[in-house]
Amino acid sequence: MANSKLKLVTSAALPLLMFFHSSEIFSKEWTPENPTDIILTYDKDFVSAQDESQGPIDAQSTLSKVEQLIKSAKLPGNSQNLMTAKQWLAKIDSQGLSSQQKDRYYLAQANIAQSQHDFEQSLTLLNNIGQSSLYFPQSLLVAARVYIIQNQLDAAEQQCRRLISYNLPASELCLIEVKVHQGELSTAKQSIQRLAKRYQEQSSPLSQYFHQISGTLYRIEKDYQRAQASFANNLAQAPVSQWYRWADMAFQNSDTKKVYQAIHELEQNHSSIEDGLLIRLARAEQATNSGNKYQSLAKDRVQLRQLRKDDLHAADIAYYYTYVSPDSELASQWAQKNWEHVKEPADKELLLQAQSLDH
Amino acid sequence: MRNLIMIALLLVATSLKAHEFSTANLTLEQSSEGHHQGYIALSVSDLHHTLGLDPNKDGNLTWAELSQSHSIITEYLRKHLQFNTPNSSCPITFGSDISLLDSYGETLLKQPLNFNCTLPLTVHYTALFDSTSDHKLLINWSFEEGQTQTIIDKPAQHWEVETSSQSAWDTFLFYLYQGMIHIWIGLDHVLFVLTLLLHYVNKPRQTTSTPSRNTINLKSMIWLVTGFTIAHSITLTLTALDWISVSSKWAEVGIAISVAYSALNVVTHWIKRLMLMTVAFGLLHGLGFAGALSELGLSKSHQLTSIIGFNLGVEIGQIAIILVAIPLLLLLNKHEKVRKVLVPFVSIAIFLLGILWVWQRV
Numbered sequence: 001m002a003n004s005k006l007k008l009v010t011s012a013a014l015p016l017l018m019f020f021h022s023s024e025i026f027s028k029e030w031t032p033e034n035p036t037d038i039i040l041t042y043d044k045d046f047v048s049a050q051d052e053s054q055g056p057i058d059a060q061s062t063l064s065k066v067e068q069l070i071k072s073a074k075l076p077g078n079s080q081n082l083m084t085a086k087q088w089l090a091k092i093d094s095q096g097l098s099s100q101q102k103d104r105y106y107l108a109q110a111n112i113a114q115s116q117h118d119f120e121q122s123l124t125l126l127n128n129i130g131q132s133s134l135y136f137p138q139s140l141l142v143a144a145r146v147y148i149i150q151n152q153l154d155a156a157e158q159q160c161r162r163l164i165s166y167n168l169p170a171s172e173l174c175l176i177e178v179k180v181h182q183g184e185l186s187t188a189k190q191s192i193q194r195l196a197k198r199y200q201e202q203s204s205p206l207s208q209y210f211h212q213i214s215g216t217l218y219r220i221e222k223d224y225q226r227a228q229a230s231f232a233n234n235l236a237q238a239p240v241s242q243w244y245r246w247a248d249m250a251f252q253n254s255d256t257k258k259v260y261q262a263i264h265e266l267e268q269n270h271s272s273i274e275d276g277l278l279i280r281l282a283r284a285e286q287a288t289n290s291g292n293k294y295q296s297l298a299k300d301r302v303q304l305r306q307l308r309k310d311d312l313h314a315a316d317i318a319y320y321y322t323y324v325s326p327d328s329e330l331a332s333q334w335a336q337k338n339w340e341h342v343k344e345p346a347d348k349e350l351l352l353q354a355q356s357l358d359h
Numbered sequence: 360m361r362n363l364i365m366i367a368l369l370l371v372a373t374s375l376k377a378h379e380f381s382t383a384n385l386t387l388e389q390s391s392e393g394h395h396q397g398y399i400a401l402s403v404s405d406l407h408h409t410l411g412l413d414p415n416k417d418g419n420l421t422w423a424e425l426s427q428s429h430s431i432i433t434e435y436l437r438k439h440l441q442f443n444t445p446n447s448s449c450p451i452t453f454g455s456d457i458s459l460l461d462s463y464g465e466t467l468l469k470q471p472l473n474f475n476c477t478l479p480l481t482v483h484y485t486a487l488f489d490s491t492s493d494h495k496l497l498i499n500w501s502f503e504e505g506q507t508q509t510i511i512d513k514p515a516q517h518w519e520v521e522t523s524s525q526s527a528w529d530t531f532l533f534y535l536y537q538g539m540i541h542i543w544i545g546l547d548h549v550l551f552v553l554t555l556l557l558h559y560v561n562k563p564r565q566t567t568s569t570p571s572r573n574t575i576n577l578k579s580m581i582w583l584v585t586g587f588t589i590a591h592s593i594t595l596t597l598t599a600l601d602w603i604s605v606s607s608k609w610a611e612v613g614i615a616i617s618v619a620y621s622a623l624n625v626v627t628h629w630i631k632r633l634m635l636m637t638v639a640f641g642l643l644h645g646l647g648f649a650g651a652l653s654e655l656g657l658s659k660s661h662q663l664t665s666i667i668g669f670n671l672g673v674e675i676g677q678i679a680i681i682l683v684a685i686p687l688l689l690l691l692n693k694h695e696k697v698r699k700v701l702v703p704f705v706s707i708a709i710f711l712l713g714i715l716w717v718w719q720r721v
Contacts, residue, residue: 028460028461029458029459029460029461029469030458030459030460030461031422031457031458031459032422032459034422035421035422035423035426036421036422036423037421037422038419038420038421039403039420039421039422039425039459039466040403040404040407040419040420040425040466041418041419041420042404042407042413042418042419042420043418079492080404080408080492082492083381083408083490083491083492084408084490086489086490086492087408087409087489087490090489090490115492116492116493272464275380297464300463300464301463301464303463304380304382304462304463305380307497308380308382308495308497308510309510310380310493312493313380313493
C-alpha cells in the first residue's frame, strides 16, 4: 500500500518533488582520506581530444579516428566514445577540408545527430553529401535508417532504391528491412529465406545486418524463438540495439538466466553500461531472484532521467515502468513520449505493453 | 573503393541507439540579500574527458591528481558559468574545499561557489555541451521568497532568474488536492473512518434515551469525525513544523493497530466513549499524514499554507467518504437481518487486515 501511495503521489508531483527535494538528489558526499585514492579509472589506451597538442591537427587522421570512435560507440559500454568523436570533430576546421574530407565530416556529424535523436539535423547534414561522393552510398543507408526510425517508410524505400547502383547486396537488405516495417511480411520472409544461405557466415557486417532484419521480422510474427536466434548472431560484436532486442526476445522465451549472465558479464567488463542494458539486467535480476543491486541502480538512473526530462530518449524510462517496476500511468506516459519520436516495432511493442498495464 | 567504404561503415548506419547522458547540478541558496552560495556538481568522468585531468595518463585518476588540476577546473568553469545582472557580471568565487558526491551511480565533483548579485539576473552556462552527450544542467535555487528550478540543455539557452515563486493560492490548491488523494488511496485511513461509522449501525443494546435503530444520529457522527480531524490536525501540524518527531515506522504500526482495534470495537463495544478512542487514534493518524506530507515536502515560502491545504484536503476527502457511506449505512439499518450478518463480518475482516498490517509493519 505504501508503494502504491508513493507512486501516485510522485507521479502527480514529480516537478514539485524536484523542487523541494533538490538536496536529496545526492545520496553520499565524501572526501577521499588518502590522496592516492583512485576516484576514476579509464581506458589509458584511449586518447582524449584534450591530450593532443594545441597545434594544428591533421584532418585526415582525425577523421579516421572519429570514424573509428563512432563505430566503436555502438558496442556495449562504449557509448562515451561518441562524445569523444564529437570533441575531435569540433577541433576540425571544416573550411580547410577537401571535398572528400568534407563528406566524411558531414557523415560523422550526421551519425552523431542521429544518435542524439536529432533526426532533422542528421538528414540536413546528409544532404550535403553529393551523388559523386565516395560516401554517398553510406549517406543513403544512414538516411534510410533515420526514415525507418521515424516510420517514413516511402522515403526510406526511396533511399534504398537509390543504393542499387552503388551496392546491390546492401540495397537488397535495405529494401527487405523496409518491407518488414511496411508489414509486407510474406514477401520479406521469402527474401530472407532466399538469402539465408548467403549470410550464413556470421561476422561480416552485411551478415549482421541480415540477421537483425530477420530477427525483427520474426519478432513481428511473434516467432520469438527464431527472433532470439537471429538476434543472437555474433552477439559479442553486436551493437547495443541488437543486445536490447536479443534480451527482449530471451525474456519472451523465459530465458531470463541467459540474459542475466550475458549482461552481467558485460557489466563486469566495462566501467559503465548503457541505461537500456542496465534496466534489462535489473529485469533479469528480478526474474532470477539474483539480488537487488541492479534494480536499485536502475531505479536511481531512471529517477535521474525523469528529473532530466529526457523526452527524446524515453524508451528506457518506459521500459523500466513497464517491466521492472510496473506503473501503468508512468509507463504509458513515457512510452507515448518515446513513440512520438521513434517508431520501430520494438517501440510499438513497448507502447502496447505499457498501455496493457492498465487492464 | 566505394564498396569497401560501404561495407566498412555499414554497421555504423544500422543503429546508434545507445547513449550515456551527462548531467550536472547547480544548487544555490540566497543567504542574504544579494549573496548567493552553493555548489556546482559535475561528473568527474566528464571533466576528465573534457579537460584531461590526469597528468600521468595511467588510466587511474587519483584524488591528489584531481586536486592538483583544481585550477584547470575552476578556470574552465569561470569561462562557462556566468551570472549577469542587466548592467554587469557577478564575479564568482570558487571554494577550495572540493569533495565528491555519489549520485545515481556516478561520481561527481562538488565545487563550492558563491557570488554577490542582485536579482533579476541571467545564468549563462556553456560547459560540457561540446564534449559530452546530451548534457543537461539541473538548477535548484532557494531564495528568501521561495524556490525555483530549471534545466539548461543548450549552450545558447540563457536563464532569466526572478524571484517569482509559486503563489500561495497555487500552493494551497496543490496541497489540498494531495490531502484528498492521500486519504482516498490510504486504505488504512479509509477503513478507520468506516469502522467509526459502523459503530452507528451496530450499537450496543438500545436505551430509551437513544434514537431508534433505523435512524442514524448524524449530529453525533459529525462530531466524532470532527474530533478525528482535530486530533490528526494537531499531530500533523506539529510534525510538519518539526516540533515533534515520531518514527514513521511506529506511527504506521500504531495506525494499523487503530484500524484493528476500532473494527474489533464495532463488535465488542469495549470502549463506549467513542470520542476518546477517536481522538487518541486521530493523533496517530496525524503522524501518518505527516509522513505523506514529508514525502511531498513543504513549500518553503508558504509553509503554513501547505499544512492548512493538506489538512483541509484530508478533511474534504474524509467528508466525501462519509457522504458515500451514509446512504449505504441507512440502507443497512433498514435490513436488520443483513445488518446483523454483514456488520460483524466486515468488522472482523477489517480487524484481520489491521492485524496483518501490524505484522507487516513491525
